[in-house]
Amino acid sequence: MRHVLITGGAGFIGSHLADELLRHGYKVRVLDCLVEQVHGPDGKRPAYLDPQVELVVGDVCDREAVDRALQGVDAVFHFAAAVGVGQSMYEIAHYTRVNNLGTAVLLEALIARPVQRLVVASSMSLYGEGLYRDVAGRTRETGERTLEQLKAADWELKDEQGKALEPVPTPETKSPTLASVYALSKYDQERMCMLAGRAYNFATVALRFFNAYGPRQALSNPYTGVLAIFASRLLNDSAPKIFEDGLQQRDFVSVYDIARGCRLALETPQAAGEVFNLGSGRPQTVRAIAQRLARVMGKEEIEPEIVGKYRVGDIRHCFADIGKARQVLGYEPQVTLDDGMGELAAWLEGQAAVDKVSQASAELAARGLTV
Structure with missing residues (x-):
């Protein structure tokens, strides 16, 4: 599997994976619509x-572009x-x-032109x-918080x-609870790939990324x-906006660790047919x-703005059990986290950002998607 295609590979995680693969002797092609x-x-x-x-500019929904990108490749990472x-x-x-x-277009193309491994x-x-x-x-799965609870700013489960x-x-065995259209579509991507891989005999691995x-x-x-x-907010000397009370926990993982985990999923025979969490395993x-990002950017005087509202589709806590990986x-x-945040801050020094957060928040509010 020396020639690899990454759909969506010109983006954040895909480009880092390309670097990881190149360092390990792979030939890399990217399909991306930019x-x-x-x-x-x-x-x-x-x-x-x-x-x-090698960059192929094209849409993953375009069968002709997908067929062109698949020519001669041994494995595919589906990130688009x-x-x-x-x-x-x-x-x-x-x-x-x-x-x-x-994803459906890619899978139909792979049925006609199978690869040795698909990682989604x-x-x-x-x-x-x-x-x-x-x-x-006792460990237990939960339902969603009620609208009445959220209106009362009673955030915890x-x-x-x-x-x-x-x-x-959270381990891979937890049942899905699909709280947004995005979550539903990612679950569909995962399951379509696993089903097609099993039916048409190309080894498939699904990787559930946490907050890269x-x-x-x-x-x-x-x-x-x-x-x-x-x-983006801090670069423009504006306070980061945080929904709820800011005490919700997530799993922040370096993109370099994600890229390494992706390569291991490609190279490990026992990974075929399996689903893995890729995170840090440490909640924040x-x-x-x-506050930590403001500090490493030298803008510790800018405190986050706690908006005290709920955004439809958000959840309270989720961080990875990475034991299986x-x-x-x-x-x-x-x-x-210290090293990763330090490197991020150093990269941000040379960057500019158009702050569109207020515009996005207004769009959500206008549609009744914040409570």
Whole structure:
């Protein structure tokens, strides 16, 4: 498997994976439509994309472009996707077209031109709420918080007696709870790939990414990863906006660890047919991450703005149990949060960002998607 195609490979995670693969002797081709929301209006090849990467500019929904990109490749990483929980709740047709139809087009092309391995980028968003433990020490899955609870700014998950539940690491065995159109589409991507791989005998691996961060994030995209959104605000000397009370917990993982985990999923025979979490395994509150980013950017005087509202599609706590990836893939996060945030801050020094966060928030509010 020396010749690899990455759909959506000119983006943040895909380009880092391309670097990882090149370092290990692979030949890399990328299929990407260079969408404006991520890459800007000029539609040019990103300067950060290694010159050794062959770029095919095309839409994953275009069968001709997909067939062209698949010629001569041994394995495929399927990363092409529209990304964003909030935006997916009103651009439903767009998210369904790119994520669901795009995956279907790729799979039909792979039926005609099979590869040795397909690795699909799934998402932690499909879990909805993570796993919890009650006061009796029992682990349990939960439903969604009620609208009445959210209107009362009562943010935490509780049991039937009204006692708070404690979040614990979420394993791959947790049932999906699909809280947004984005989460639904990522689950569809994952399951379509696994079903087709089993039916047509090409080894398939699904990787559920948690909150990746690092250089090359699209800073002017208000629907991208939360750290990029915070960085965009701070670069413009504005306070990061945080929904609820900021104490919701997430799993922030370096893009370098994600890229390494992806390569291991390609190279590990025992990974075929399996689903893996890729995260750091360490929870952080969103408020603490915002404060930490401000500090490493030298803007610690800018405190995050806690808006005290709920965004439809958001969940309270979710962070990764990475035990399965450790055991099967030999995956081990190597970039500490301090080192990763320091490198991100250094990269941000040379960046400019158009702050579109207020515009995105207004769009959500106008559609009744914040409570």
